[in-house]
Amino acid sequence: MAVRLIPRADRQAATRLVIYFDPYTSRSYTYADVKTTASTFGAGLKALWDWQKGDVVALYSPNCIDTPAITWGCHWAGGILSPANPGYTVDELAFQLKDSGAKALVTQLPFLENAIAAAEKVKIPLDRVVLIGDQRDPNGKFKHFTSIQNISRSARYRRTKVKPNDDLAFLVYSSGTTGHPKGVMLTHRNIVANTMMIKAGESGNLSWEKDRLLAFLPFFHIYGLTCLIHQSLYSGFQLVVMPKFDLEDFCRIIQEHKVTFAYVVPPVVLLLSKHPVVSKYDLSTVRMMNSGAAPLTKELVEAVHNRLKIPVKQGYGLSETSPTTHTQPWEHWNKTIGSVGTLLPYQTAKYMSPEEKEVAPGEIGELWIKGPNVFKGYLNNPEGTAHALTPEGYFKTGDIGYQDKDGNFFITDRVKELIKYKGFQVPPAELEGILISHDNINDVAVVGIYNPEQATEVPRAYVVPSKGKTDTHAQEIVEWLNAKVANHKKLRGGVRFVEEIPKSVSGKILRRVLKDKATGEPNVKAKL
Template sequence: MSCVTVRSKFIFDKFKAVSSAKLRKKHVWTNGNVVISPFKDVQIPETTVVDYVWRNLDKWPTKTAAVCAVTNRGYTYEQMYKLYQTFGANLRKKFNIKDGDTVALMSPNTPEYPVVSFGVLAAGGIVTTLNPIYTSYEVKRQIELSDVKLVVAHVDIVPVVKEALKLAKTDLKIIAIDVDRPLPEGTISYKELVEDKHVDFNILKEVNRKPDDVAFLPYSSGTTGLPKGTELTNKNFIANCEQQNTELRQYYPTSETYQDSVLAILPMFHSYGLSIIMLHKLSVGLRLVTLPKFQPDTFLNAMIQHRLNLMFLAPPMVLFLGSSPAVTKKHFENIHSITSGAAPLPSADIENLFRKADRELSFVQGYGMTEASPLVTLSPKGNKQYDAVGYAIPNVKLRVVDSNMNNLGPGETGELVIKGPNVMKGYKNNPEANKEVFLEGGWYRSGDVANIDETGMVYITDRLKELIKVKGYQVPPAELESVLKEHPKVHDAAVIGIPDLKTGERPLGFIVPKTDEKITNEEVIEFVAKRVASYKRIKDIVVIDSIPKNASGKILRRKLKENYC
């Protein structure tokens, strides 16, 4: 890096810090106790995600768009553009994908993930993302709820998808991402589709998608219940991208002589990895370094070999960086910014990381949810209030309300409600769930307990929603309860989250056996393990006489915690 570049970055950072400080002096509390962002609102382009992300292709065509940290397989921006256009045209022509059709994508993070995603969007489709470690039962449910027309899956996951389709009694076609593996029997080659030399791109001119049309359909449990299809529009994602291109910017602009490299280890099926890393960072010309999963060796090798500049992490990874003997200051040589999200993070873990780096890095914490595409608040560079999650990002308004939905003032604690152009359209085909979470005027109930100080800094203190957070992932109790009650010997069941030193929380199951049935904890645990992803598994079961419930039949989880935890 040249001295001129370093100096220009120093000036840029200094300007940002001064500008942010001035903006935050502006009063963010309105007379009605609505909190506005201290940062200037942004203009949101009226276009689609695929056109927005690729609007500046001519500025960095030969820069690397994505590279695999394990295999070093990668694509430049112009290569990725051609691949996704070819894939999209073939989806429209050979698979009859029409505007608004849903295509399922199930894969770990690879350079092909964005190719498939943009290809589906280019064809006019909607992408529903699936967790690559889902069981066939979980895949079956999402495929049915999403009305999927086609499945695209990594070769290693094809057996799970086939079993899911068998359970769903459907014969959907499977495109296998086979760039470095043999093509599984009974599937269609992704490689052949993207390398097609005779594709007719004119068919893409038929596509007619609008800013308010749904682009992605990830699944979220919201404030409670089973996972629901979260309808996120083109405008939702574009808004969240533009909201990051402000004083809150964590990256350095891409130029002819410079390009930031960002670690893409947070799963792209999740809104954090999908939106903040994949969509936003490609829209500004950064280099994605993909890792399919967290493994200490490949994780640390990527930091050095790919000269990473930005890292977006979940708390367990921050803990690893601050505590592992294998981590040295050499791993942080090129890092200029680290952002943590998905769950609260103790300041001690951040200080341990700084000690490993032998310097104080720019460390930023944020808060969000799938329903907000996902970013809601973010700390500006230089902020050291590590127990806070930052300020409302541009165009976002916040309220803290009591149980009667009355607005509370500075320092008062209540439920956080959110309004902004990044908030979802709604849950797919679920008017009851939408009625529960949306208040009059388009305000979304987060289900999280918060307070906001006089400057607008947000503190998340608890959550009203019943979700269990395991390593930052959502585990809805209702989903596990449904699985438990499928066991032929179980009459009733309940699940709560209990503290765990390694994972943050873990699920604890309670069962009421059917009359005269003998059942062991081991057989119940094994039954659940076959039907859910590993992070959702129950490791402990408590047998009780009855599940405590209120008059309307709702499980009293707090009572279970009081009596058994």
């Protein structure tokens, strides 16, 4: 895929451009470095293991400038990359490894213990657990990926040819309301098409000569994977890479490296609007921010602009659409606040009634999208794929909204019941399945409650207890659940005790009833 994304031929200095830069260590990759490292790593995979086209490499790591080379090295060998959240517990990681059929696992030294435990659970040989980043295994048992490269000197290994329309590039995992994450199958065509669509959506406002992007959005998430890793390579932007978000580092790096553009999420916009540490730094080089992953309020957009004079536009997308389908034009960022923007090129979209009839502009419906960026289907889930994709190729997003007369799209609600915590998807059924195993819980429902202090939804559990309901008991349940799940799935909305869980005659939890109930309750923070 990297060969297809080479910067334009008229850019003579393309191979010398620094594309990925680590501001903490000053380590970097030029375009030429990425291409060479990827091809040697890919050849190393073929040389070291009984490698077959279509084999899956899982990546369990925070952001790292080695990630692009690992990604395209895997593709060079005809493989599929499946990125996993480094916050996953052993069981959560093991599920993804087993479901994806991963043959190898790439991680960093601080995450090695969990990686080993998960690999052993699914019987991945430990000699296929590989390290990236600046730290090596002090015991020398686990190879650094540079050692995989060193095995690749034989000239007999060649890049595996792929069929862009059919062969998978990525298996990203999107949580579902059934409680288990779903493997979203994205082809090479999907990712390349969306990368080109994103470039078109920026309408020439970004240029490789003058723009530098800050990357803190996780590379294991489709938002960071496409908008950051792929767009930077295709357009020649330098990507300044943070392993994770830290507000003061975010501001300091913008000031020191004169960052001009950043992809963000609403909780970050909230911090920029009011946190005192922001005032210590000069962020005036930022020409625009793009917010996605969750809705952004007009009040937040205006607060950031009033304080910092930084415009914030919005976009929209999903894992199944690679991801970006809509973005606000730069020139309209302050004219259509609340909209997710206009439709990017090469797609068609329509809002559909519950009877699956297209509705007129201004009328509410479910958003359906069709285009070269729409995924191939869910891995090992033909029923889910058939439900999500129409015979004509439209993807049913599960999001509710409308289109105005000027072609601006609005998202007002979700058919799907996923909770979105800072852009991460939290499946309520998964948390319910764990909570119901607690000795003191008779029944439970989990819903997302909007927390204005964090500008995001947080999971809250409504519990029918088998014993007395006390604050101590509630906090014990919170702590018990939090020890079993990744950070983004914690019960930040706390626990509320109820006499019964509202359900339909068919037994389906009526989450909207609980959400309505929550509007009259105090927003008590759980102790985390």
